[in-house]
Amino acid sequence: MDLTYTDEEREFRARLRDWLGKTLPELPAKPSPDDWPGRRAYDAGWQRRLYDAGYAGLHWPVDAGGRGATPTQHLIFLEETERAGAPYVGANFVGLLHAGPTIAAEGTAAQRARWLPPVLRGDEVWCQGFSEPEAGSDLAALRTRAVRDGDDYVITGSKIWTSHAEVADWCELLVRTEPVSEAVPKHRGISWLAMPMDAPGVTVRPLRTLAGSAEFAQVFLDEVRVPVANRVGEENDGWRVTMVTLSFERGTAFVGEVVACRRTLGGLARAAKANGRWDDPVLRRRLGRLYGEFGALWRLTQWNVSEAQASGGVPGVGGSVFKLAYSHARQELYDAAAQVLGADSLALDGEWMLDRLSSLSYTIAAGTSQIQRNIVAERILGLPKGR
Amino acid sequence: MRAVDFRLTQEQGDLRAGVRDLLAGRYGREALRASVEAGGALDRGLWRELGAAGFFALRLPEAAGGVGLGMPEAVLVFEEAGRALLPGPLVATHLAAGVVAGAAEGAAVVTAFDLGGALVTHLGEADAVLGAPSLPAGEPVPSADPLTPLHRVASPPAAAQAAAYRDEGALLTAALQVGSALRTVELAVRHGGEREQFGQPIGAFQAVKHLCAQMLVRAEVARTALYAAAVTADAGEAAGAKLLADEAAVRNARDCLQVHGGMGFTWEADVHLHLKRAWVRAEQWRRAEEAQELLAAELASAAT
């Protein structure tokens, strides 16, 4: 156990802090949540600045265009950018956190050369086409069909809850290349494809979330032709390729947010002091407890990272323990916020209610809490599978 | 120099394994049940063996006859004691090493006014009370925890007496709680895999599985907070660790009881011993409200 930083890490932090101090004031104004082209341009602009300063793909391997930084440096990066109030990955989420790492781990040299540099530069945006109307938690039940025709797959089906589909250039698409049969269980027969979103036959229908804006969409695929060369991994091996992506999602995607939650709590304490509710011991203790819990969650991310550092790569199932605790704590945070603000939390001119609403997705997206508990119980604790 | 790293060093891993072996050999299930039947009376021989193994003198400097290790090692050792439900005023005696004669070697049993009121644990067998000039008189009172005899003293001292030891006392108690919380996960998982109903192990039912998964989440979050606080010696982190560890130990014992069904409600099963001891420890050194207030004060000062 050693929670001190090396000289090199301290220096890395100082340089980054310096750069953030100079760069953030130069950023343009944030676009409104409904202005998708504006949001994309804003997120791309930020990514480009990171790229030019040498911070893009920090922890990606060097042969994938990354900087080969240690997980601890990556953690410092997330901590510092969050602390400084830098923009989120936003529309670059899938490219940087799902599709990119998957291509880096499983793609050919040509595929990496084609797709990774534009992600790092912020030039191309990806979305994730996994879930389907009939395949949510039971993702392997997906039905979207891909039939081989010469050098192409011809794809028909539909995807749902596809975040950022409206502005994406590429979709990491899971398709069925082999129908389920007695010989082929549902986990086999799936392939992972990179689909251009402007291909003929792709229709995007935005879906409004409970927060009022269109954060995700349904994507209809009608005989869309995708070159076989766009397949990452072997044909019918897409499930394994996908699991690589999902473990990235649970392992590291929320690290910066934990720091953000501690900042949010600070804001809540200030608001409570200003409106007098801080004097209510029940509420004050509730906030104190949350402060302790987010402190522990921050330490847990460090722990997971040091484990990953030791095992040299892909985050493990420990991410499920973290996601269960974190998603619950985040919802509790915004419930406490509503208690601090009282009726004022109902006005949509502040950010609180929108954040409270978005917190509701945390126990659903990226594997529901029930599914995470199944994973913890069966894969960590070794409890038997039910019939 | 190493990077931020939660993994145990070789020595820390060996230390933990050594204590686990010692306790398995010297304080296994039979010894545990014998203590229960003896109303929590201490085995002074075992107390001396613990002393000889360095349990109490662990953090005393080598020059003072101690082992010269730090808080990170101490929490690992106390975690093991918590798993094994080892009885006695372990924390108070450990804190008394180098202060009260005989504590470091396990020759003396030292308790403390760590319950914040008139009740004192193990007073009947204590040679000293931490921070108190003399041994106070007290009347025995029946105790909810069969492994923690209680006395009520006539005039409890001002709270200040144990205050100097409070942060460390709370952290070491948190370590006992984390050990218990991890142990009840194991007990629940073992029972879930063995007991069959409706033609399958009950652990295959999702309702049972999900209880067990949440138990692990609680225990792991608390353990993380504990190790971090042991390394940083930060008062806020220590308060957070005690708070989360108390919750994990109490709630895990409750869920473990539920998973055991009727068996969990018996005297014979060990589950109630974990639950009752967790209740005692939750009252020791720093209660939930106090930890929350301390954290709230930190939050407020960080936010201005």
Ligand SMILES: Cc1cc2nc3c(=O)[nH]c(=O)nc-3n(C[C@H](O)[C@H](O)[C@H](O)COP(=O)(O)OP(=O)(O)OC[C@H]3O[C@@H](n4cnc5c(N)ncnc54)[C@H](O)[C@@H]3O)c2cc1C
């Ligand atoms: C904000 C948001 C963004 C998203 N973005 C994307 C995206 O970009 N790309 C993408 O592909 N998907 C995305 N998703 C989809 C997400 O992955 C799914 O919603 C999720 O996997 C759950 O699937 P479902 O909605 O079909 O719910 P269901 O699977 O129908 O689940 C409904 C309820 O049943 C429970 N349940 C289901 N199976 C079990 C089981 N075996 N045991 C116990 N309980 C069970 C669930 O826990 C849940 O409570 C997004 C979702 C949200 C909310």
